[in-house]
Each structure stands twice: as structure tokens, then as C-alpha cells.
Amino acid sequence: MLINTVIFLPLVTALVLLCVPRTASGALKAIALAGAVATFVLSLTFMSLGVSTVADFTAPWIAGPWSAAYHVRVDALRLFFVLLTTLVSAVCVWAAFSYAQATRLRGFLFLLLTFETTLLGLFTAADLLLFYIYWDLMLIPVFLILSGYAGSDDARKAAWGYLIYNGAGGLVLLLGIIGLVNQTHTFEVSGLVPNLSGALSWWLFGAFAFAFAVKTPAFPFHSWMPATYTQSPPPLVAMVSGVQSKAGLFGLLAFALPLFPDAAHVWAPLLLVMAIASILYGALAAIGARDMKLLVAYSSLSHLGLVWLAFFAFSITSVSAGILMLISHGLIAAALFLLLGFIEERVGTRDLGAVGGLSQHAPRLAAYMLVAAMAALGLPGLSGFAGEFLILIGTWQTQPLYTSLALIAVVLACVYMLVLFQSLMHGPERLPRGAGPIELRPREMWLVAPLLAAIVFLGVWPGWLNDRTPNAVTAQPPAVSTTVGRHA
């Protein structure tokens, strides 16, 4: 039952918010934050599970020719995705307090909390039907916030782009699921090895991979991303890039790779090219971006491309390191987008050319940005490096050529992160007229601090996470472990 409490506590909190008058902003904030933090604290209890045990809850749902169950689970694979969601969500709910239109704060918090429940549902779903339902449900809060709470025409346009693009991805995923369940006659596919013809599994894996590539996003399916990431309010973009972007790669690990191991190998050459294209294209686009949020958006494209590389290089090291990279990227992207949000709020622009020399007014902000930017550029000792290094050391063993290409992006990452950091923080002072005090306020410092602490912790001791995720990969027959053997 604990699982269900964790999944639905944010939703319940959101519903409670609706009973509070929208003018009582103090009460609204207190309730929302209490709910989000309580969810995080409760989810920490999953840490006691250990690697081989799972928290599991099943209830019969649909009988009949295509059976489905309400089946949720937290195991070694899902644990850190759940923790990432609850942590980032709590931080983002707190960050949302400074949302400009005070009278609409209630709706904003309501949607953020609802979004958290859909994310948690997705990461715990062990039944394919449930997974699919959450997959599409996720779109709704994001669409509503973008179209109704970001407050600009560009944002409304971005909302439609987001909805249509991701809706199309979801449709293809649905086709894939129907094609699969037509054979298995059940949506409960975890642990199942369906006996499919090669051609059918090729098509089905392709459908899954397409949907996942859209959601991540990966080049060339990322066109929804620039507008969505730049137009979203900071708490939303922190959740979308920090958590939601992991949904596709999580889906690969939890469903697509175990279900279609052979098809995955057939698709691998193409997907590796896609990964490398994402890595290099994202890095170059980030260097060229003049909009600070856009720069980080493209850097996400590059970093998550690395995880695609990790998964389809089929080495045990890189797949496990890919999970580390996903968690690490979630923390870093959330921290960066929140900090950039604070800056945008103060200076009123996202143009890198219009702002400069902030560190002179805001040494603390500069220090925070430094840690986040260095983590993103892969400085050893911070989590970004740990993920990157362990992925590449693994992929080098099976795909040295692609790894070499990915290493170019390590240098490019240094370029764009320095452009970001230095343009904002260093150089002669440039401030738009009428900008208020720049330094971080105590609330902002405290809310970003847990993310930075986690970044440092995972950078100094990634083995802590490694030791808690081994079964995530190896215990999934016949997913990656056996296919590696076949590969070698």
C-alpha cells in the first residue's frame, strides 16, 4: 500500500488545494509543500528495500482476452527514478511559490502536483496498459500549464506543439502495445519473453523506440523541445527536463529492451547513429544558442543522446552507468533551469548578450551556477562526470568509434557551459534597466541546495548508486545481460 500512498499523495494534496480559497496563498503554499515533501520522505523508505526485493502491489483490473492488472512496483530499476521524481517535484513545488500571478497560484500548484502523480505512476507501472495511460496523462498537466499559466502567445503555441508531437508519439506507442498484446493477450508483460516473429518484433520495437525518442527527445525528433523548454515557467521546465525526459529511456529499460532483445540489436546500428547525432548536434546547437534556456535545452539533447549510446552499445557497464547518468542529468538540468529561472525573473530577459557580470552582485548565485555548470560540463568529482565517464568506459569496449565521436562532445560541452556561465556571471557588468537585486534569496538557496548536494554526492561516490542498481539490469532476463553475451 505504501507504493500507492506515494503515487497518489501528490494528487490528494492537489485535490485538497482545491478546497482552499484561492486567496489564502499562505495556506496553499504550506499544504502543497507539505504534500510534496511528505511524498519525498515516504519515498525514501523504499531505500530500505535492498537490491533483490521489490515493493509490489497488484489488483485485478480487466479480465478477458486481453487481461490487464493494476500492477505497480518499486524495484532496483525503478527506485531511483521514483526518488528523482519526488525530490525534483518537491523542489519545484517550492520554487513555484514565486509564480507571478498570485491569484492563479492554486491552479499552478494543482497542476504541478498532478504532474508528479502521473510521473510517479509511470515510473512504478509494471503493467503495460497502466504505463500507457500514465504516458499520455503526463501530457495534460504540462499542456495546461504551458497554455494557461505561462502567459504568452509563444507559450500557447509551444503547448500545442508539445501536445501534438508527444500525442503522436503516444499514438505510435499505443500501436506498438496493441501489436504486442495481440500476441501475448495480456498487458502484464514484465518478465515475459513473447514468442514473436522477427519482422513483427522489429516493427513493435521500432514503434516503442519512436515514442521514446520523441519523449526524450532525441535528434531528429526534438522539434517540440526548444519552444517548450524556453517558454515553460521554471518549475515546469525543471520537471519536464529533469524527470519527464527520463520516461522514454526508462521505458526502454523496463519494457522495450526486455521484450524485444533481438529487435533491439537489429535496430541498434540506426539508434547508435541517432544517439551520436543527438550528442554532436545538441552540443553544436548549444554553442550557437543565444537564449540561456535554449542553450541548456540543447545541452540536454546532447547529454541524453549519451544515454541512448549507453543503452545501445550493449555493455553491462554502460547500461548501468546510463541509469546513473539519467539520475544525474535530472538533478543537473533541474538545478540549471531553476537557477536560470531566477535570473530571468530578475533581469527580464533570456538573452545571453543582454546580461553580464552578475557575479559582482551575486557571489552566491555565481557559486551555485558554477557548481551546476561544472557538473553539466562533466567536471570530475561531480555527478555529470561519473555518468559520462562510466558510460564511455563501457561503450569504448564495444563501440570505440562512436565513443570517440562522443568524446568530441565532452570538449564541446566545456565550450557551451563556459559560454553560459561566463556570459552571465563574468565580464563587464551589463544589466537591463530597472533590474532589482540579483543575489539569491534564502528560500531559493535552500531549495536548490538539495539538488547540488545530490550532484556532489553522486559525483564523489557514484558507487553508492551502482551498488543499489545492479539488478536493474542484470536481473531482467533476457534483456541486456544475455544479449551482451550473444554480442561478444
Added chain:
Amino acid sequence: MPGVPLADYLAVASALFAVGVIGFLLRRNPITMLMAIELMWNAGNLAFAAFARTFVDFSGQIFVFIVVTVAAAEAAIALAIVVMVFRRRRDVDVDEISELRG
């Protein structure tokens, strides 16, 4: 009437149907058009009943009952719409009612 062959029933039904179609296409008064639709319903009903009798399968007759009830409901709704339209426009020429064009 044991001697009436199936083909005759069907001929009558076809004729009824053709009358309905022509009426539907040529008249501009919605009430007349509704009557034409009723003709087509009943052409179908006649065919159902004839087949049911010939093949001794009563599903056909059950269909007839369903069609009759649906036709009644349909006529009620359609007449209500016609009345509403008449109240607003003082005119019920279907060629004039084309606000829903794309």
C-alpha cells in the same frame, strides 16, 4: 399468402426504396424529406420481414422492431429540429439552411 415468392417482396421493397431516395433528393421541404426517409426505412423493414419468413430466422423480425423504434425516435428528434429552425427563421427550405458548410 404462401404463394408470394421472395422476389416479389424484394421488388416492392426496391420500388419503395427508390421512391424514398428520389423524394429525399428532389424535395426541399424537410417534412417531406422525413417522409421519404420513412419510406426507405420501411423498404428495409419489408425486406427484413420477407427474408425472415423465407429463411425462418426471426432475427429479421427483431430487426424490424428495432428499426421501427429507432425510426420513431429519429422522426421525433428531426421534427423537433424542424420546429426549432422554423421558429428562428420562419422558413424551412433545406437549401437555405447551410450554416454548417466548411
Added chain:
Amino acid sequence: MEGFVATVPFTILFLPFFGMVLIALAGPYVPRLGAAIVGNLSVLGSFVLTAVLASYVWSLPPDQQVLTLKYPPAWATHPAYWAHIPPLTISFELRIDPLALMWMLIITGVGFLIHLYSIGYMQESKWYRTFFAYMNLFVFAMLMLVMAGNFLWLLVGWAGVGLASYLLIGFDADRMAAVLAARKALIMNVIGDVGIMVAIFLMYAHFGSLSYKVVFANVTSAGTSALDWIGIWLLVGAVAKSAQLPLHTWLPDAMEGPTPVSALIHAATMVTAGVYLIARAHPIYDHAPAAAMTVAVIGCASAFVAATIGMAQYDIKRVLAYSTMSQIGYMILAVGVGAYAAGTFHFVTHAFFKALLFMAAGIIIHNLGGEQDIRKMGGLAKRMPFAFLTFLIGTLAISGFFPFAGFFSKDAILDELQLLGHPWLWAFGSITALLTAYYMFRLVFMTFFTGAYRGDHEPHADRSPTMEVPVAILAVLATIGGWLVLPGHDEMSRLLQGAFGDRGILPTMGEINWFVTGVTTFSAAAGLVIAWWLYERAPQLRRRLATMFAPVQRVLANAYYIDTIYHWLFEVPTLTAASDIAKYVDPEGVGGVIAGVARTTTGLGDAMRGWETGYLRRYGLGMVVGMVLVLAYYIFVVHGGAAVGMR
């Protein structure tokens, strides 16, 4: 002793780190001097402990002088690893051996002196506390680099010093030149990091471990070509960090940082990390002849090229920067040919005299209100006698005059080159020695003599003991530091025996090869005389030569235009591609395809909208036609017309 060995290295490593944390947390709540004291004491503490540890290690027999420390210790019930994805295991481990100790002593010792110097030098800085925090971060990262017990932690320290270097080069963050120099330095250093990463990947592929112990013990199990590749990729890292060809262009720009930073990071310690890396990986280079030869050639070429550039520079710190590159070239050359002890020896003496030169130059710059152009100096010998005297000692040492420190170490390297049969490398090394003496004395003459003072504003000469005491100490060390290796008495090799065993300890260390020594001394003297002749005795001859060789002069002054070449070769294409992608390709190309799909869909919709006329009877007709068509299909196609008797 067990506990001592387990805790002392840890304390040495983390004292500067805690100093940094303390300064950062205390922030503006303590007076400026408090931050300086914390910074100084933490590094001094590290130095004292290092000295204690060193005396302990060197009291052991040579074959037991390698201490490997794993954290947590073996008796811990829950082993912890930095990374643990079986079969990949990377531990927290340190390795203390004579090689590491040599570097640790210099890092903490010279590091402390420069911390002390900074108390006065940075007095006017707005970010006084931050400066000490960054300097402590540097010392911590550099200690991590040399104390690491496997290549992962080496890389952590390696990148950590890169970060500290970046922060300190760009310390005056409101000057764009400093910001850009810092960016360049970090990007080039990251290229080096990538080189080391590739080497690590190769080592993991061949040895299944990153631990020095495992890798070096099994080095022969990999083939020569594999070892060559590992060596080459390590060299990429070394070249970037040590500012050797072709990744050297960041170092002259790095002189934008405050002078103590140049002295500590860009002269005495960080830039020598490449030498350390190659000396540390010597078991690999011992079995990788091609890689080792590449190392030697790159070192030799860098030494020579940097010396030629140094002859045509007018910024006092840039001349010193090129001389650093040149001297490190000597060290790389030495470790490349396998003379590890000689290379390490030159590192030690270089740390003394180069830190001395920078700090003496710092006093001059400080007193001239930030002026660095030697054309605007001159005649300073009388006005700043202390700076003159110490700078002169440094110059004599770097030029290789007996009995100053540089003489012994440079002579040792050139001796080894002769002995190991590299006459060409030796010849270039000797020519470089001449060039070194020439450009260094050119610097001395232009700064301190050549008539009267040429600057615009009067130099002030405030003397602060915190600045002069460390300089004086280094002057003494730059004088006597070479006496570790005296004829017939080779202390250096004895100290390093535990690290290199018999390899790298060559019999000529401490022997006098009169031919080599003669040539070296002659080169140095010739350089001195030429500089004196051209700058003091016959300036008109110098001007005549300058006009005659103006194109050469221009090429050298622009450092062979390498920066320009890189600009057009790498920077411009990358940035053009990047901005094209961000401006056009992504929004209109990739995004355009998607927008095209959307436009097609709406277009189709528009076209089909015409059919929706709103005329009820037309819809009816459509239905009838459709019905007829369906019927016709069934009658004529499916049943082939049988129903109407056509068959």
C-alpha cells in the same frame, strides 16, 4: 605506525580543502586577514605533515617505499568503491611513493610561500577572501593529482587543477581579456582530459583495472602497439596541461591571472603535471618506445620553439610564460628518453627559480602600478634593488650558470641525452640553453638597465615583508637547490630510487661529463654576452639587425601565428556551424520538416473543406452515389456480375 600511515596522507590532502570550506563558509563574517591566515596555515600544515611523512618513507628501504592506501580500509565490513559495476571496480585509493612525495613537498612548500606572498600582493583586490579559497582549492586538487592511487583519481585531480586554474586566470572577472583567457585555458585542458580518458579506456580494455598497481604489474601483458597508443593518449593529456606543442597557446594568455597564480600554477606546479604523469606512467613508456620517442621529440621541439618566441616578447610575464614552456620542454624531453630522475630534478629546481622569477617580477609589476611592458621599464636596478637581486639570481639559475640550481639539473638532462645516444636532441637542447640565456638576460637588461626609467608614472617602492620573505627564501633555494646532485654525490637519485627502481636512475647523475658541461656553460655564457652586446653595448647594431630580420621578428612576436591558425582552423568553423545550426538548421531545417508535416495536414484539410457545402440534399446525393458504387462493386467485381446474369 599503521595509524600514522593511514591518517597522515589523508590529513595532508584534506587540510587545504577544509581551509577552503572554512573560508567559503565564513565569508564576509571574518576579517580579510582571517581568510588569508586560514589559507596560509592550512597549506603550511600540509607541508609540515608532508615533510614528516617524507622523512618516514625515506627511512624505509627503497623497495618498501611505495605505500598504497585504500579507503575504507580492508577491515571495513562494507567495502565502498568509487564506482562498482562488476566487472568494473574503481576504488578510493592513494599511493605515496618518492615520486609523489617529491611533488607534494614542492606543492605544499612553494605553495605556502606563494600563499604568504599573496597576503601582501592581493591587498587591493576586491575578492581577497575568494582568492585564498581558490588557491586552497588548487593545492587540494594538485595534491589529489599526485597522491592518487589510480588513474581515475589522477583524472579527478587533473581536472580539479584545471578548474582552479580556470577560476584564477579569470580572477579579475570584469576584464574580458581575463575571462577569455580563462575560457581558452579550460577548453584546452579539457582536450587534455579527454586524452587521459581515452588512455584510461584503453588501459581498462587491456588490464581490466585503473589501479597503478595492477596496470604497472601487468604492463607486459599488453602488446607494444597497445602500450604505444596508451602512451600517446596520456601524452595528449600531458601536452595540454604542460603547455607543450601543439596545445600550448593557453599558457601565455593565462598570464592574465594575478602574478601569484602565475607563479604557483602556471610555473611551479600545475604545468609540470604532464611531467609527473609521464614519470608516473613510466612502466608504460618503458615498454612503448614509439610513444616515449614522441614524448621526447615534443618536449624538445617545445623547448626550442618556446625559447625562440621568448626572444621577441615585450610583456615581462609572457617572456616568463614562454620560458616556462621551454623549461617544461626540457623536463618532458628528459622523461621521454627515460631519464626520469633528471626530469624530476629539473622540476624541483625549476619550481624554485621560476616561482622566484615570477614573484620578483610581481614585485616590479606591483610597484609600477600594474605595468608589464618591459619597453616601459628600464633602469630599475637602483630603484628596486631587492627585486633586481632576486630576479638576477633567478635568471642565473634558469640560464644554467654554476653554481645555481638550474645548472645542475639542466646539465643532468643534457648529460643523459648524450649518454642515451640522442645527439640531435642534445644539440637542440644545447641551442635552447643558449637562447634561454639570451632572452632571460635581454629581459634583465631591458628591465633593470638600458639607461633610465622609461615608464609614464613614477614607480613607488613600498616594501612589505610578507612579499619579500618568501622571495628571499626562494632566492636561497634557487641558489643551493641544485646541490642535491653534486659530483660523486647523487642525493636525488637516492631519493627517487624507491619510485623508479633502477630504470631512470642513470649512472651519469652526479658524474661530470666535461664535454657536455663545457658546452652547456659555454651556451649560457654566449647567451649572456650576446644579450649584453645587443642591449648594453651596441644598441644601434640591434636596431640594424631588427630591421634586417623584421619578418622573422614579426613571426616570433606573433608566436608563429599559431593562435591565428587555430582560430581559423577550429574556432571559426565550429562557431559558424554552431550558430548556423542554432539560427537556421534547427528552427527551419529540422523544425521545418515537422512544420511541413503540419502545413500539409492543414492544407489537405483546407482542400477537403470545400466539399462541406452545407446543402443537405447534396450530402444525400453523395450517400446515394456511394451506395450505388458499393453495390456495383459487390455485383460486378466480387460476384463477377453473376447476380445480374452476366456470367
